[in-house]
Amino acid sequence: MAGDEEVRALGAMPCCSPRLALIIPTLREASNIRPLLLRVRAALDRCDVAYEVIVVDDESRDGIDQAVAEIAGEDPRIRLIVRRGEHGLAGAVMRGWAETDAELLAVMDADLQHPPEVLPRLLAELEAGADLVVGSRYAQGGDLRGWKPLRHFVSRMAVWMTLPVQRAGRRARDPMSGFFMVRRACIEGVPLQRSGFKILLEILACGEIRSVAEVPFTFGRRYAGASKANLRVAFDYLVLLVRLYRQKGRTPLRVEPDLAHAALESSQEAVGS
Ligand SMILES: Nc1nc2c(ncn2[C@@H]2O[C@H](COP(=O)(O)OP(=O)(O)O)[C@@H](O)[C@H]2O)c(=O)[nH]1
Numbered sequence: 001m002a003g004d005e006e007v008r009a010l011g012a013m014p015c016c017s018p019r020l021a022l023i024i025p026t027l028r029e030a031s032n033i034r035p036l037l038l039r040v041r042a043a044l045d046r047c048d049v050a051y052e053v054i055v056v057d058d059e060s061r062d063g064i065d066q067a068v069a070e071i072a073g074e075d076p077r078i079r080l081i082v083r084r085g086e087h088g089l090a091g092a093v094m095r096g097w098a099e100t101d102a103e104l105l106a107v108m109d110a111d112l113q114h115p116p117e118v119l120p121r122l123l124a125e126l127e128a129g130a131d132l133v134v135g136s137r138y139a140q141g142g143d144l145r146g147w148k149p150l151r152h153f154v155s156r157m158a159v160w161m162t163l164p165v166q167r168a169g170r171r172a173r174d175p176m177s178g179f180f181m182v183r184r185a186c187i188e189g190v191p192l193q194r195s196g197f198k199i200l201l202e203i204l205a206c207g208e209i210r211s212v213a214e215v216p217f218t219f220g221r222r223y224a225g226a227s228k229a230n231l232r233v234a235f236d237y238l239v240l241l242v243r244l245y246r247q248k249g250r251t252p253l254r255v256e257p258d259l260a261h262a263a264l265e266s267s268q269e270a271v272g273s
C-alpha cells in the first residue's frame with residue numbers, strides 16, 4: 001500500500017479469490033477503457049481461470065471512473081483504484097499488484113496496442129510451467145505496425161543495451177514490453193523501481209525467474225488519446241539501466257561476443273539491410 005495517499009476504489013472485491021489479476025495502468029485513457037475492458041472480459045472468459053481486472057488510474061479526471069463503473073457495476077471482477085498525488089507507470093502497476101492476492105500477475109496497456117485476445121495464450125504459457133511470459137513484438141511472428149526504420153533501430157539498440165543485465169538462459173527478446181504475466185512468487189520481496197515504464201526489465205534482471213516464454217503479437221496503433229512516453233521516460237530507463245549494470249558489476253562495453261553478434265544481426269534486420 002502506498003503511504004498516506006488518498007485512494008478511491010470503485011467496485012467490490014470479487015467473492016472468490018482470483019487466481020489471475022490483470023493490472024491496467026491508466027493516465028487519460030477514458031476513451032479507450034470501455035472497448036478494452038469488454039475485449040479483455042471476452043478473452044479471459046474463454047479461459048478456465050478465476051480472474052480480476054484492476055485499473056489503476058493517476059487522477060486523470062477524464063471520466064474514467066464513470067466508464068469503469070458502467071462495467072464494474074455488473075461485474076465485480078473489475079475494479080478501479082485512483083491514486084492521488086502519485087504518478088508513474090511502474091508504481092501504478094505495483095500498486096495494483098499490492099491490492100490483490102492472486103498468484104498470477106499480469107499487466108497490459110489501456111490503449112489497445114496490446115490485443116486482449118492474446119491473453120489466453122500468455123496464460124497458457126504460465127499454466128504450462130513458465131515463470132514469466134512476455135507478449136513479444138520481437139519474437140518470431142511478432143510485429144511493430146507502422147514503425148519507421150529509425151524508430152525500429154533505436155528500439156533494437158535499447159533492447160541490445162539490456163542484454164548484459166538479463167540472465168543467461170532467461171533472456172527475453174522484448175524486455176521492454178508492457179504486456180506480460182508473472183508468478184507472484186517470483187517477484188515477492190524483490191525491490192522494484194516505482195518510477196519509469198520498464199518494470200519487465202527489472203523483473204528479468206532481479207526476479208527469481210527460472211523460465212521465460214514469449215508469445216508473439218502485433219503491437220498495433222493506439223486506439224485513442226496520446227502516448228505518455230516522453231523524455232522523462234527515456235531518462236528513467238537510463239537510470240534503471242545504469243543501476244542494473246552496477247548491480248551486475250558489468251559495464252556496457254563488456255558485452256559477451258555472442259550477444260554482440262545477436263545485436264548486430266537484429267540491428268541489420270531493423271534497418272532492413
Ligand atoms: N497510472 C498510470 N498509468 C500510466 C502512466 N503513464 C503511462 N501510463 C499508462 O501506461 C500505458 C502505456 O503508456 P503509453 O502512453 O501507451 O506508452 P507507449 O505505448 O510507450 O506510447 C497506458 O495505459 C498509459 O495510460 C502513469 O504515470 N500512471
Ligand SMILES: [Mg+2]
Pocket residue numbers: 109111113222227
Ligand atoms: Mg501505448
